[in-house]
Amino acid sequence: MTTKHAIAILVNDQPGVLQRVSGLFGRRGFNIESITVGQSEEQGLSRMVIVTEGDDQTLEQIEKQLYKLIDVIKVVNLSSKPMVSRELALIKVKAEPAERPEIKSLADTFRAAVVDIGTRNMMIQVVGDTEKVDALLELLKPYGIQELSRTGVTAMTRGNAL
């Protein structure tokens, strides 16, 4: 059965490591829905979070192929464990002065923040899981979305699970 998975990959912070990982996905025919990279808790190591789609067999191959890369230290399938996943989106939405309170209250409901106001638009920052970001976007669409930038998912297991 094809499902979405979030995979966390701890890698050496080396030039080209992103190319190694994304290249592996590309040439082996694995899909990347989103990819985020940044510092990890340890100096010299970065953590990537990749959201991908596939059945169990594909996921097993992804993990095994990733481990073949010398710069890959650890691969964790986050989706198989209780986890917290977040993404951030900046949404520039059309907003005539009269519409602003309405949009502001929508944002408040989602605990999103208004981070900029222009003469005819507003910028909303939302943080949450993918579904929450999707839901807010859906509600903002009727006003007219001028620009959208999403970060992709970063995630971590809950509590002591590794």
Added chain:
Amino acid sequence: MKPEVITGSEILLRSLLLEGVECVFGYPGGAVLYIYDALYGFSDFRHLLTRHEQGAIHAADGYARASGKVGVCIATSGPGATNLVTGIATAYMDSVPLVVITGNVIQSLIGTDAFQEADITGITMPITKHSYLVRDAKELPRIIHEAFHIANSGRKGPVLIDIPKDVSAATTLFEPAKTMNLRGYNPTVAPNRLQLDKVAAAIQEASRPVILAGGGVVYSGGHEELLQFAETTEIPVTTTLLGLGGFPSGNRLWMGMPGMHGTYTANNAIQQSDLLICIGARFDDRVTGKLDGFAPKAKIVHIDIDPAEIGKNIHTDIPVVGDVKTVLEQLNKLVKRADQADSWRDQIQQWKAEKPFKYKDSNDSLKPQWVIEMLNETTHGEAIVTTDVGQHQMWAAQYYKFNQPRSLITSGGLGTMGFGFPSAIGAQMAHPDRLVISINGDGGMQMCSQELAICAINKIPVKIVVINNQVLGMVRQWQELIYDNRYSHIDLSGSPDFVKLAEAYGVKGLRATNKEDAQEVWREALETPGPVLVEFVVDKQENVYPMVPQGSTIDQMLMGDCE
């Protein structure tokens, strides 16, 4: 060793020496001039100057396959580096340990499309086990030490080290590497004991067991353990193309090669097996044929050093991750004779007797199979044979009887034309006293024939065989059988006179067009010291049989002359 300040190039050479390097194959150019300057008058290991970078890397590959050591190759930046790509991919597909050293433009020019700049680490990322772009000469000792370790451990493979010109020129304190920082690299060598118990139990339950052994047996040095495993359990063995020589071909349990041009016996045995023990092989599509119908009744055991191979193509019932030699050593303590397989053994002997490889011999023309049989008889199967790719490769695999590991050197995974001849040069460098025969077609010979110069100058006594059928034979065979005799662009007329070509380089050239001449010229070749090229002009129409058409299961063989 007292620490001293030397150039990056000298650090490179000393580090190679510390890794036990005996010879390197290479070709100089602007970006590696400091390295070649350091090589001037350097005699602690040999440098062989080929005539093309492709020749250098295939030679390094042949050296590695023949010796079990790491092959080393040096090329300059840009076109020098990109000329290595085919050779790197060849080694990657067949898990051959190479350390490939390329030069690059100075660091401040990297990224500017400078003269002879190529992002060779980027280009080769999908076909190397790992790669390095060296930023500081201080890093060289560690990187070289790591590169050799990575290349020749776990699942072996090529490692590329790209050295910008300013790094090879820079001077720094040389301190040999003592440490490695490879946290993410820990190949599993020893297998899980519980899995081995499962294998032993499965053997006791099986009534139609088969061993499918591949290149991993040869690479791990596990051929004696495989022999013991087969003799203890009395399970019939089939060896893949890269596994040939990993099990003695004269052994009663041996069934020949499986797959597209495999034996009737091996293919039927796999298809009817109830237990298939795959050892150091990766279920390549040339072995499995149509995956859906492969070994449909078998419980699959897969022993491999690379966990990613397990379950990649074929669902595995009992996975065993580990070094083949180590796994077999431990397994041999647990297994007993497969007692339920007596009628199966009889069946296999019956197939072997009824359907051996066969061809229609002729006294009017030379048959390529006959030529290979003659090579086999005159050398008692004891030569190191390298092949190019195509029909002659399959005939060599079918009719030469390999009894020792590392005696067949051939491009299996990538199927690289041009590989056969230069790889023989490397094999001969690894074994100066053994007979090395390079079997080529007339097509592949023309892809790297310039290396005849290397044989002549260095008196490398390779016996170069050209099986000349004046066409791209394997392509012609497919066009005949699958493309309705539409022979599109396969005619190689206009090829050089191979005898004269050899002689132009100072290599003795001989030719035969009938059996009598063939025996005579071959005897002369064997008796002549130094390199000799022997051209056998053979029957143009000959096909390789059996053949499993692509998309069929492996028991759906076209038997042709084997009928």
